[in-house]
Amino acid sequence: MAAEIHAFRCLEDNIGVLVHDPASGACAAIDAPEEGAVRDALEARGWRLTDILVTHRHHDHIGGIPGLKARTGCRVVAPARAAGHVPEVDALVREGDRVRVGGLEAEVWETPGHCADHVSYWFSAERALFAGDTLFTLGCGRVLEGSYADLWHSLERLAALPDDVNVYSGHDYVLSNARFALAADPANEALKSRAAAAEAAKAQGRFLIPSRLGAEKATNPFLRAGEPALARAVNREGAPPLEVFQALREWKNRF
Numbered sequence: 001m002a003a004e005i006h007a008f009r010c011l012e013d014n015i016g017v018l019v020h021d022p023a024s025g026a027c028a029a030i031d032a033p034e035e036g037a038v039r040d041a042l043e044a045r046g047w048r049l050t051d052i053l054v055t056h057r058h059h060d061h062i063g064g065i066p067g068l069k070a071r072t073g074c075r076v077v078a079p080a081r082a083a084g085h086v087p088e089v090d091a092l093v094r095e096g097d098r099v100r101v102g103g104l105e106a107e108v109w110e111t112p113g114h115c116a117d118h119v120s121y122w123f124s125a126e127r128a129l130f131a132g133d134t135l136f137t138l139g140c141g142r143v144l145e146g147s148y149a150d151l152w153h154s155l156e157r158l159a160a161l162p163d164d165v166n167v168y169s170g171h172d173y174v175l176s177n178a179r180f181a182l183a184a185d186p187a188n189e190a191l192k193s194r195a196a197a198a199e200a201a202k203a204q205g206r207f208l209i210p211s212r213l214g215a216e217k218a219t220n221p222f223l224r225a226g227e228p229a230l231a232r233a234v235n236r237e238g239a240p241p242l243e244v245f246q247a248l249r250e251w252k253n254r255f
C-alpha cells in the first residue's frame with residue numbers, strides 16, 4: 001500500500017506534513033510547527049501520530065512538539081547537531097541514518113546552509129523529499145548560519161535527485177518566490193506559466209506544495225545559478241555558479 005501524504009498550512013506561512021503508512025497505521029509529522037493544526041489534520045483523517053521528524057531547530061518547526069508528545073507519546077527524531085535545542089527528543093540522526101515510520105523508510109541527508117543543523121528526509125520508495133527550509137517551491141532558505149557555499153552544495157545535492165521526486169518544503173512562500181524568480185529570469189517561459197499557476201492556486205486557497213523537482217530545476221532561479229541567463233541577471237557573466245547563487249540570494253534578501 002502506498003504512503004498517504006497530506007500537506008497543510010499552519011502558523012503564518014509554515015507547511016505541516018503528515019506521512020501515513022496505511023499498512024502499519026504509523027504516521028509521521030514532518031516538523032511540528034503548531035500543535036492544534038497538526039492535531040486537526042490527524043483527526044480529519046483518523047490518523048494516529050507515531051513520530052515527529054524534525055528538519056531543524058527553529059521555533060516555527062518545533063513549537064508543537066511538547067503538546068503532541070504529551071498527548072500521543074510519539075517518538076521525536078531530530079538532527080544530532082540540534083541536540084539540546086529540540087524538546088522531548090528520543091532519537092538523534094546524522095547523515096546517512098535511516099528512519100523507519102512503520103513500513104516506510106527515510107534516509108537522512110544533512111543539508112546545512114539555512115542553519116548548521118538542518119537535515120532533509122528522503123523517502124526514496126515514495127519519491128518524496130522533505131526539504132524543510134533548504135529548498136522551497138521557486139526559492140530557497142536564507143543563509144542564517146554557515147556559508148553560501150554550504151547552502152549551494154546542499155541544493156546541488158537535492159537537485160541531483162530524479163525529476164519525478166515530490167519536494168515538500170517548510171513554508172508557503174510560493175507567490176513571493178515566484179515574483180522574485182520572474183524578476184531574475186524574465187524570459188523563462190516555463191517559469192511564467194508556473195508563476196501564473198501559483199497565482200491561480202492562491203486564488204483557490206491552494207498552494208504549489210509539493211513541487212516536482214523537475215519543475216524546480218526548470219524554474220527555480222537558485223537551482224539555475226549555472227545558467228547564463230541567471231549570471232547575466234546579476235551582472236556576473238562567466239562567474240562560477242556559487243558566485244551567481246550568492247548574488248541571487250543576496251538580491252532576494254533585499255527584494
Ligand SMILES: [Zn+2]
Pocket residue numbers: 056058114133
Ligand atoms: Zn528555519
